[in-house]
Amino acid sequence: MLVAPAVLIIAGLRLYPLALGVNFSFTGDGDRNGQAVGLDNYAVLLDDPLFREAMGNVWLLVLLLPVAVAIPGMLATFIYLRVPGHRFYRSVYFFPAVLSPVIVGAIFNLLLAYDGTVNTVLGAIGLGPVDWLGDPDVAMFAVVGVHVWATFGMALVVFLAGFSTLDSALIDAARIDGASLSQVIRHVIVPGLSRTIQFVFVTTMIGMLTSMFGLLYVMTGGGPEGSTYLPEYYIWIQQGQMNRPALASAASTVLFGVMLVVGLAQIAVLRRAGRED
Amino acid sequence: MKQRTLTAAAMAAALALAGCGSAAQPDSDSGGSEDKLVVWDWKSGDENAVSYIELAKADFAEKHPDVEVEFVAQPFDQYYNLLGTAIQSGEGPDVMMFNGGGQLRDRTDALLPLDDYIAEDRERLAGWEAFSADGTAYAAPVTLQGHPIYYNKDLYEQAGLDPEAPAATWDDLADDCGAVTEETGANCFAQGNKEGYGIQFWLSGLGSGVLTDAEYEAWIAGDRDWSAPGVKRVFELWQESGDAGLFNDGANSTAMFNDMFAVFEAGEAAHVIGLMSDVGHWKDFSEFLGAENVGVMEAPLVNPESAPSLPYDGGIGYGAAEWTADPELAADLVRSLTSTAALEAFYADAGAIASDTTIDASDAGPAASAIVSRIPDGEPALHVALSSETLELMGRLSQQLLSGSVTVDEALDQLAESDQAG
Structure with a gap:
């Protein structure tokens, strides 16, 4: 009885629409609207190079995850070790986190344009222009780079919070014993922060998989050559621009499956981390 | 504690009731009714479309003084997503704007065939092909769009x-x-x-x-x-x-x-x-x-x-929804939105080449005159097909x-x- 309201809300507003969506993915679009078509939509998805590209990009994001975690980790370490001007850097690093993806995207559209600031600077030091958003081999990395820049401030704050629990006596002891900076980081800071690092891994992963849409929409529109498609963007295009809502439902179901696996894996990681203490 | 449980239960019940309510009355959320028409477009919010909309409304009010018309300007970059969702649920505006070509042809199921209503406008307006599928017109052209x-x-x-x-x-x-x-x-x-x-x-x-x-x-x-x-x-x-x-x-x-x-x-x-x-x-x-x-x-x-x-087609146009309560009323609004006076204002304010062939464009500069002079021999644009x-x-x-x-x-x-x- 006590859990009934929560169960009702979850069942009515989450599970029921989810079931409807999955059911809808087994129907057709256009002329076959409303007819049961079995697994046809999923076959279309498997056959669509664009969808495969989008799923491939999800794995690319997973591969880039360590970089996205290492950057705020390193910067937080420097701030913790009180490099000169660390107070200034702390606020500067956090600043992009308060900007909306659309604004960030618009700013970097100007900077990364072919005749934009970045290429002008590169030209001044004698390096050829790079078509940051027009070269399919570069564009995805450019967008992920901007995403990391825009969001690492939050992870930085989490790292700093983790540092505050670190026993500074350990670091002092290591220094007295003659440990170098890299040895301090490797043998004292990283083991002491293992739970924080795991937490940042999980939240950064979620951030990458769920909040890249705005940036993609503003910066590349999925292009060039479809190289920056992510499943969310694919779903949006199929539903709205191509008028194929059932196919979009099928893609949503696949994305849901992937997120489920990723989410369960993350819960497992967090549980294990919790047991270690 | 008991108090809180009751409140939560009451909220859940209210939510459930709200859900049932809309399910029981499928029409309650749809755009308009007998005395109100809802129009979706991405133009009516523009500064340079103000007098166009005013004149179209005036023209319609003359024919149907007791029918209210509400324009809802949607953001263009999300327009077809919003419209697609509305069509999927069978509830949406009575009259809606379309680009000529694929976007319209993909959605003819949801549109009212206009042929019976627009016979008088056939000659006056150009650009019908982009708003037709299999010889049936589903929207009336407002502007001409082409690629000089x-x-x-x-x-x-x-x-x-x-x-x-x-x-x-x-x-x-x-x-x-x-x-x-x-x-x-x-x-x-x-x-x-x-x-x-x-x-x-x-x-x-x-x-x-x-x-x-x-x-x-x-x-x-x-x-x-x-x-x-x-x-x-x-x-x-x-x-x-x-x-x-x-x-x-x-x-x-x-x-x-x-x-x-x-x-x-x-x-x-x-x-x-x-x-x-x-x-x-x-x-x-x-x-x-x-x-x-x-x-x-x-x-x-x-x-x-x-x-x-000159490759050109109907650029933007208005069509009526298949689910509108009174098809004749919606079609009349489409006709008002393509009336000569309204289109003339759109041409003058927005610099759009209007679909109305009776508008004189000779004083708009050499480029516009060059375009207008090529319209009679123009062909539909290849990519629009x-x-x-x-x-x-x-x-x-x-x-x-x-x-x-x-x-x-x-x-x-x-x-x-x-x-x-x-």
Whole structure:
């Protein structure tokens, strides 16, 4: 009885629409609207190079995850070790986190344009222009780079919070014993922060998989050559621009499956981390 | 604690009831009723459409004084997503705006056939084809949209060319471009293919100078041979022009709206395949370059047997929803939105080439007059005949053609397959 309201809300507003969506993915679009078509939509998805590209990009994001975690980790370490001007850097690093993806995207559209600031600077030091958003081999990395820049401030704050629990006596002891900076980081800071690092891994992963849409929409529109498609963007295009809502439902179901696996894996990681203490 | 449980239970019950309520009355959320019509578009919020909307409303109020009309201006970049959702649920506006072509043809199931209501407007308005499917009209044209090739007369003069005699053949155009680039540093074409739209304008802007009349007609009629030499030539020209540096650098990362037009307006390119209405058109260009410096040229001849014409279609138009309560009322509103007085105001304020052929455009400057004078002999634009899926694929392939990761033959094979499936 006590859990009934929560169960009702979850069942009515989450599970029921989810079931409807999955059911809808087994129907057709256009002329076959409303007819049961079995697994046809999923076959279309498997056959669509664009969808495969989008799923491939999800794995690319997973591969880039360590970089996205290492950057705020390193910067937080420097701030913790009180490099000169660390107070200034702390606020500067956090600043992009308060900007909306659309604004960030618009700013970097100007900077990364072919005749934009970045290429002008590169030209001044004698390096050829790079078509940051027009070269399919570069564009995805450019967008992920901007995403990391825009969001690492939050992870930085989490790292700093983790540092505050670190026993500074350990670091002092290591220094007295003659440990170098890299040895301090490797043998004292990283083991002491293992739970924080795991937490940042999980939240950064979620951030990458769920909040890249705005940036993609503003910066590349999925292009060039479809190289920056992510499943969310694919779903949006199929539903709205191509008028194929059932196919979009099928893609949503696949994305849901992937997120489920990723989410369960993350819960497992967090549980294990919790047991270690 | 008990109190809190009760509150939560009451809230859940209220939510459940609200859900039941809307399920029991499927019409309660739909746009309008017998005495109210809801219109969706992306124009009515624009400053330069104010008098157009006012005049259309006045025209409708004369016929139906007791019916209220509500305009809901939606953001254009989400318009078809919102509309798609509305159509899926069978609840939405009574009257809605459409771009001519694929977006409308994909959704004719949800639209009211207008033929019985618009018989009187058939002659007065141009551009019906883009709003028709299988001979039935589903929306009435408001503006005409087409793809004239604009050129910068000032750059022509600087390069020692005659600004009143643009090239008539592709080879001459390439020579002229060589001269312009050498003298001024400007590129031949402003090109923006970030969204994959550049190839669409290219196909339609140059198509009439490459395809023969028979090929052109067959294409429009749906009998498209993607392996025909003319079609292949258009895509080869695209790739060759990219390779030869006729486009501005970074075409694949330059947005057509509005970076490509900005390149032309800044005098950094001699030509641009632009639009007739809304944006990227003679009025915009005139503001930057001066009306006397904006020229309009025919598609250059690539194939001596072809006959260049102005590619244009109905640009935007209004259609009525199949689910509207009183079809005649909605159709009357569509007719008011395409009445001569309203369209005249739209033409004057927004610089749109209106669909109404009785409007006099002779005082709008040389570029506009040149466009209007070509309308009677114009043909539907080639890319408008394609489905939105094929257009999306064409956009991606065109980017690959520019980067060299696909050949013209491979691209045409894929396009043929997509076109036949659609």
